[in-house]
Amino acid sequence: MTTPQQKHILLGITGGIAAYKSAYLVRLLQERSYLVQVMMSEAATHFITPVTFQALTGQVVLTDIWDPRIPNRMAHIEATRKAEAMLIAPATANVLAKLASGVADDLLTTTAMARNCPLLVAPAMNREMWAQPSTQRNIEQLKQDGVLIVGPASGNQACGEVGEGRMEEPETIMLMIERALTHKTWAGKRVLVTAGPTMESIDPVRAITNHSSGKMGYAIVEALLARGAEVTLISGPVALTPPLGAQLISVVSAEQMFNAVTEHIEDQEVFFSVAAVADYTPQQSAMQKIKKSAGSFTLELAPTVDILASVAQRSAPPFCVGFAAETNHIDEYASQKRLAKNIPVIVANNAHHALGHDDNEVVIIDQHGQHPLARANKKCIAEGIVEHVFTLL
Ligand code: CTP
Numbered sequence: 001m002t003t004p005q006q007k008h009i010l011l012g013i014t015g016g017i018a019a020y021k022s023a024y025l026v027r028l029l030q031e032r033s034y035l036v037q038v039m040m041s042e043a044a045t046h047f048i049t050p051v052t053f054q055a056l057t058g059q060v061v062l063t064d065i066w067d068p069r070i071p072n073r074m075a076h077i078e079a080t081r082k083a084e085a086m087l088i089a090p091a092t093a094n095v096l097a098k099l100a101s102g103v104a105d106d107l108l109t110t111t112a113m114a115r116n117c118p119l120l121v122a123p124a125m126n127r128e129m130w131a132q133p134s135t136q137r138n139i140e141q142l143k144q145d146g147v148l149i150v151g152p153a154s155g156n157q158a159c160g161e162v163g164e165g166r167m168e169e170p171e172t173i174m175l176m177i178e179r180a181l182t183h184k185t186w187a188g189k190r191v192l193v194t195a196g197p198t199m200e201s202i203d204p205v206r207a208i209t210n211h212s213s214g215k216m217g218y219a220i221v222e223a224l225l226a227r228g229a230e231v232t233l234i235s236g237p238v239a240l241t242p243p244l245g246a247q248l249i250s251v252v253s254a255e256q257m258f259n260a261v262t263e264h265i266e267d268q269e270v271f272f273s274v275a276a277v278a279d280y281t282p283q284q285s286a287m288q289k290i291k292k293s294a295g296s297f298t299l300e301l302a303p304t305v306d307i308l309a310s311v312a313q314r315s316a317p318p319f320c321v322g323f324a325a326e327t328n329h330i331d332e333y334a335s336q337k338r339l340a341k342n343i344p345v346i347v348a349n350n351a352h353h354a355l356g357h358d359d360n361e362v363v364i365i366d367q368h369g370q371h372p373l374a375r376a377n378k379k380c381i382a383e384g385i386v387e388h389v390f391t392l393l
Helices: 019-031 050-057 075-081 093-101 107-114 127-131 133-144 170-180 215-226 254-264 307-312 330-340 378-392
Strands: 007-013 034-040 083-091 119-123 153-156 162-166 190-195 200-203 206-208 230-235 247-250 270-273 280-282 301-303 319-326 345-350 359-366 369-377
Touching (some): 007 019, 007 107, 019 034, 019 050, 019 083, 019 170, 034 050, 034 107, 075 083, 075 107, 083 093, 083 107, 083 170, 093 107, 093 119, 119 133, 127 162, 190 254, 200 280, 215 230, 215 270, 215 378, 230 254, 254 307, 270 307, 307 319, 319 330, 319 378, 330 345, 330 359, 359 378, 369 378
Parallel strands (some): 007 034, 007 083, 190 230, 190 270, 319 345
Antiparallel strands (some): 153 162, 200 206, 345 359, 359 369
16 A cells, blocks of 8 residues: 555566565565565566565566556556656666667666666676676766666675675665665765774773664764765774775774874864763783682773864864763753763763664754654664754754
8 A cells, every 4th residue: 555655666677586685675675665666577577476576565567568457558657757766676787788778678678768767776697797898888888877886796696606796685775775865965075973882902802892882873874875975984893784885994992993083083074973982991901811810800990082072172173963871861961061072962862772772762952952853763863863963064
């Protein structure tokens, strides 16, 4: 059933073994509330049947330009008019060649030509086919024509060879669709983001760290990238996939994070300090493993530099956004931190709800007052924060 707020995506599938992954892609699109119309080339139907996609989408799968079920024979026009975007995944070397030279000899290629929405293609083919000068020429042509190329990825191929040409994973394709459909309000803005925990070494096998997963910071990075910002991410140790398109600098300790921020802060317009930076670090990290001995053990800690406060103290600071993870008196402590660090915006979180979780609820505190964002996944919260900050720049 269609709901008014649903966005439509036209998914074209061409003849490659990666077509089976497109069934999962349909699921991902549906999870994000997209209504998916599938269109298959004749070759694609030899790899996976239209029935699969019909069952998944609840829509008739379009395969034939002469399909008598379509009353006015205008499927190639109608299918794209409602679509926010057209995606061809997998896209074979053959369909890329046709698109690059304007050949429209079946329903899919005719529709691609008749579209009035963005076109994304996810190439999938044997590595030699991908490396062919003709394919590379076609890809260049498509880029010039404004087509968004997603992937391909490298790795094991269905044919048994290893190399570049695998279809990009459905999650990445999903991300690229969302980016393509996001208004580029942050285009040209240079933004520095810190994310994740820091880890302070005690000896070669032990360290002090915290429960930050980095998810909030990485979600901020994704929201910025989708809006066209140029992002440098300085990340503590996390188990997250590096965001595609950001410059990633990996660090471990608070000192390394401070040095990396100092090195990259020049010319940044905005600084999101999302990292949970250790406030203290061992006075000395032992060179050898500290051996257990009877009785208690005392570890001397020295304070680290407050990175955010040091950035805010610069003569021409970027627009600084701090994050405050508190367990009690959340808004009050966060407001105090905003003033103490001399920053225009702080985002207050409840540490019990935020650290390590996929969801969050926050209060954005700025000169105008408090702006709560209701509990939602960190992607939505990040989008809310980034959009709010944009209004203050
Ligand atoms: N922060 C920082 N460098 C530090 C400590 C914190 O840049 N050495 C930044 C964080 O990235 C965050 C903000 O300061 O944006 C607040 O961090 P938080 O840990 O909540 O507060 P602290 O200033 O460390 O104070 P406290 O631990 O006493 O709550």
